[in-house]
Amino acid sequence: MITIVDYGLGNILAFANVYKRLNIEFTTARTAAELVPATRIILPGVGAFDHAMELLNASGMREMLDRRVHGDKVPVLGICVGMQMLARSSEEGKLPGLGWIDGVVRRFDESRLSGVPKLPHMGWNDVRPTRATPLFNGLENDARFYFLHSYYFGCDELASALAMSDYGGEFASAVQQGGVYGVQFHPEKSHHFGMQLLRNFAELT
Numbered sequence: 525m526i527t528i529v530d531y532g533l534g535n536i537l538a539f540a541n542v543y544k545r546l547n548i549e550f551t552t553a554r555t556a557a558e559l560v561p562a563t564r565i566i567l568p569g570v571g572a573f574d575h576a577m578e579l580l581n582a583s584g585m586r587e588m589l590d591r592r593v594h595g596d597k598v599p600v601l602g603i604c605v606g607m608q609m610l611a612r613s614s615e616e617g618k619l620p621g622l623g624w625i626d627g628v629v630r631r632f633d634e635s636r637l638s639g640v641p642k643l644p645h646m647g648w649n650d651v652r653p654t655r656a657t658p659l660f661n662g663l664e665n666d667a668r669f670y671f672l673h674s675y676y677f678g679c680d681e682l683a684s685a686l687a688m689s690d691y692g693g694e695f696a697s698a699v700q701q702g703g704v705y706g707v708q709f710h711p712e713k714s715h716h717f718g719m720q721l722l723r724n725f726a727e728l729t
Contacts, residue, residue: 526550526726527562531583533576534568534606538712542719548726556588564726565589565598568712569605573629573675574617576605581619593624599703600624601725607677607699607706616675625701626680636692643674645691651698651709653687659698659705660687661724667717669697669709676708 528539530552543550553559567589569576580586592598602610611621614629621629634642648668653660660667676695679685686705687698699706705725711718 525561526564526566527559528552528566528568529559529580529585529589530554531585532579533570534603535570535710535712536568539566539568539722542712542722543726546719546723546726548723553585554583556585559585559588559592562592562598564728565592565600566725567600567602567606567609569603569607569609571605572616573605573608573614573621574619576609577617577619577621580609590622593704597703599725599728600705602704602706603712604673604708604710607708608675610699610704610706611677614675624704625677625684625699625706627684627699628678628680629675630678631675632692632695638692644672645674646672649689649691649697649709651687651689653698654685657686657700658728659700659721659724662720663717663724669707669711669714669717669721671697671709673708677706 593600608629610625611627611629612623651667685696686700688694689697697708711721
């Protein structure tokens with residue numbers, strides 16, 4: 525069962541609409557008990573890092589999420605700020621992240637960016653998988669996704685980067701460590717590319 529974590533942030537309805545169109549069963553979770561049946565977990569997020577962490581910590585689902593992801597090895601997909609929450613910390617805030625993927629979220633260096641305004645990085649951009657992965661099945665070439673962010677995931681190890689994009693230099697636009705996945709872009713806003721990725725996540729084995 526695809527379970528979308530509803531802790532007060534993220535485009536819950538947009539994800540629901542995608543999975544309805546794909547005819548893939550899903551549910552939302554607002555309590556720890558509703559996470560128990562999950563076989564795939566989506567952690568969405570928008571806005572500021574600390575605000576997202578505060579809401580998740582206050583939701584009553586944090587401990588169960590740790591148990592399902594680490595104890596039960598349920599695959600999880602963090603999206604946008606939900607991806608950044610997978611890190612240990614963020615330069616945007618002071619609170620610790622989930623620490624599920626080794627890395628720190630960093631702000632783009634505006635001196636390397638062209639155009640006005642320089643931040644946020646907003647709009648469509650190429651996403652290039654760096655290795656074979658079922659998450660990007662059918663998206664290995666010419667995949668483009670919609671972005672809206674001013675911070676990026678700085679991986680401790682290059683092996684954690686699953687895909688790269690370019691904005692004043694290359695950055696990890698998708699990450700993976702074990703069954704924990706994150707994408708900086710918004711698949712729920714990325715038309716057929718995003719639908720394919722969300723289908724792929726639902727079909728992970």
